[in-house]
Amino acid sequence: MPTESGTRTRTRRAILDAAVAVLSADATASLGDVAAAAGVGRTTVHRYFPERSDLLTAIGADVLDKVAAATDRARLGDGPAPQALERLCQELFELGDRLTLLFDTPQLADWSGWEEETDADRALAELIERGRAEGTIDPEMDAAWVQNVLWALLYVAWEQTREATPKHRALTLCLHTLRKAISP
Structure with a gap:
């Protein structure tokens, strides 16, 4: 090509x-x-x-590329797990419109290029397991739970920015809540 x-x-x-x-x-x-x-x-x-479906497919592929790049920029292997998780949260926060569209558009979830588990998902799960092992992330919470908490907090933060909460305030609250949620 x-x-x-x-x-x-x-x-x-x-x-x-x-x-x-x-x-x-x-x-x-x-x-x-x-x-x-x-x-x-x-x-x-x-x-x-x-077709509209071609545009949605391209958006889906673009979102996955941007999530992979955000995960790389967050340097998940560097430093204590909670700080790496916060860096990832900050990177993903910047993808708000894209990820909100992904969550809110069922056609994107049905797209054939969508993988159940991406490299970014695996890197996040490994980070959480590392944090649990080192005692910096609550061992009572498994990786899937922490991942879902992260996505839920990001979604709430993005929704708050749509309702006139300044971005920096929404991100600050998101990170504060994440810290409290995962602490052992």
């Missing part, structure tokens, strides 16, 4: 970013709405993504 030109890559990125912004605010928005937000014509959107 030939590499995309810089212009094509930028246009595709603009469409994906606009789609996330538009669809996370209104799941029923049309491809015309996405095109307008991206600053391109509807026919341009259809050239890149012939």
Whole structure:
């Protein structure tokens, strides 16, 4: 497959970013709405993504790529487990619109490219197990529970930012709650 030109890559990125912004605010928005937000014509959107399902598939793949990159940036192997978990939480917080759209759009969960467990999920589970073993994460909570608590806290924080809570305040509360929830 030939590499995309810089212009094509930028246009595709603009469409994906606009789609996330538009669809996370209104799941029923049309491809015309996405095109307008991206600053391109509807026919341009259809050239890149012939059907809405193609756009949703691309968003799903993009979200998984961004979660993997966020996990890498969080350096989960560095330092005590709770601090690494907080770094991951901060990185994932920045993906709010994308992840909220993913959670709120059933078609994305049914996408064939979606893996039940990704490398990022496995890295998080390993981090939690390390924290439990070193005594810095409550050993009564298994990895799946802590993962679900993390996602639930992030979702609440993202929802709070939609209701006019400043981002820094929502993240601060999220991290504070996470610290208390996992402490032994």
